[in-house]
Amino acid sequence: METRQWEHAGLTIEGCSLAGIQTSLTLPQYSIALDVANGLPHAISMNTFFISHGHMDHAAGIPYIISQKAMRAHKKPRFYMPESMLAPMEEIMHQWGRIEGHEYDYEFIGARLGEEYEIKKNIFMKPFPTIHRIPSFGYSLYRKFRKLRWDLAGSSTAEIATVRKEGEDPTEERDELLVSFTGDTQIEFLDQTPEVRKSKILILETTYLDKKKTIRSAKDWGHTHLEELLPRLNTISSEKIVLIHTSARYSWEEAQGLLHSLLPKNERERVMLFPRK
Ligand SMILES: [Zn+2]
Numbered sequence: 001m002e003t004r005q006w007e008h009a010g011l012t013i014e015g016c017s018l019a020g021i022q023t024s025l026t027l028p029q030y031s032i033a034l035d036v037a038n039g040l041p042h043a044i045s046m047n048t049f050f051i052s053h054g055h056m057d058h059a060a061g062i063p064y065i066i067s068q069k070a071m072r073a074h075k076k077p078r079f080y081m082p083e084s085m086l087a088p089m090e091e092i093m094h095q096w097g098r099i100e101g102h103e104y105d106y107e108f109i110g111a112r113l114g115e116e117y118e119i120k121k122n123i124f125m126k127p128f129p130t131i132h133r134i135p136s137f138g139y140s141l142y143r144k145f146r147k148l149r150w151d152l153a154g155s156s157t158a159e160i161a162t163v164r165k166e167g168e169d170p171t172e173e174r175d176e177l178l179v180s181f182t183g184d185t186q187i188e189f190l191d192q193t194p195e196v197r198k199s200k201i202l203i204l205e206t207t208y209l210d211k212k213k214t215i216r217s218a219k220d221w222g223h224t225h226l227e228e229l230l231p232r233l234n235t236i237s238s239e240k241i242v243l244i245h246t247s248a249r250y251s252w253e254e255a256q257g258l259l260h261s262l263l264p265k266n267e268r269e270r271v272m273l274f275p276r277k
Pocket residue numbers: 019020023055057058184245
C-alpha cells in the first residue's frame with residue numbers, strides 16, 4: 001500500500017492502514033512511529049517506535065526497520081511494546097543476527113500503563129489499555145503545560161499576586177492530548193480510559209462498516225464496528241476522529257460511500273477515514 005499524508009491543526013500524520021494487511025503511521029514532527037506494518041520506507045527515519053500489539057500487520061517490520069537504520073548509520077532506535085512481546089522479539093532479533101552474522105543495536109522497552117515517555121521538552125507519550133485478542137495498548141501523545149489553578153479562575157491580577165507573595169504557585173500542570181492511536185481494539189476501551197475522548201485527534205480502529213459483518217463477529221475478533229461508534233460519537237470531543245484499519249473487503253470508494261451514508265450529517269466533517277488515495 002502507498003502511504004498518504006494527512007494534516008490537522010499543524011500536525012502531520014503519514015502512513016497507511018488496512019486490516020490484516022498493513023498499519024503504520026508516523027508523526028514526522030516528533031520522529032515517532034505508531035506501529036510499523038511490515039517495515040515501510042516512511043518509518044525508517046523515525047527515532048522512536050510505539051507498537052500497539054504483536055500481530056504481523058502491525059509489528060512484522062520491526063527487524064527490517066532495525067536493519068535499515070543500521071545500514072544508514074542512524075542512531076539506535078527505541079521500540080516500546082507490550083511486555084509480552086519482549087522475549088520473543090529479542091529471540092527473533094537473535095536469530096536474524098545468526099542468519100546475517102551481524103549483531104544489531106536497538107532498544108526494546110516494555111510499555112507500562114501509568115508511565116509516560118518523554119519525546120521532547122513538554123511532549124510525552126503514554127500507553128492506555130485496549131481490548132484485543134492478544135496483549136495490546138493504544139498510545140496518547142500529549143503536551144504538558146502550566147495554567148492558572150482551577151480554584152483561582154476569575155481571580156484578579158492583585159489576588160493572584162497575593163497568592164504568589166504567600167509563596168504559593170498560582171498555576172498547575174495540565175495535559176493537552178494531541179493524538180491518540182488505538183491500534184486494534186474493541187470499542188469498550190473508551191469506557192476504561194474516558195480521557196482519550198478528549199484527544200484533539202483520535203485515530204480509531206473501525207474494521208467493519210456495514211452489515212457484511214455483525215457487531216458480534218467484530219467483538220469476537222477484538223475489533224470495532226462502525227455501528228458501535230455511531231451512538232458514542234456525542235461522547236467524544238475530538239476535533240477529528242480518523243478511522244483506520246478498515247477491512248480490505250471495502251474498496252476505498254465503497255468505504256467512503258458507506259461512511260458518508262451512515263454518519264449523521266453533522267459528523268461528516270469530523271469523522272473521516274485515514275486517506276488511502
Ligand atoms: Zn490489525
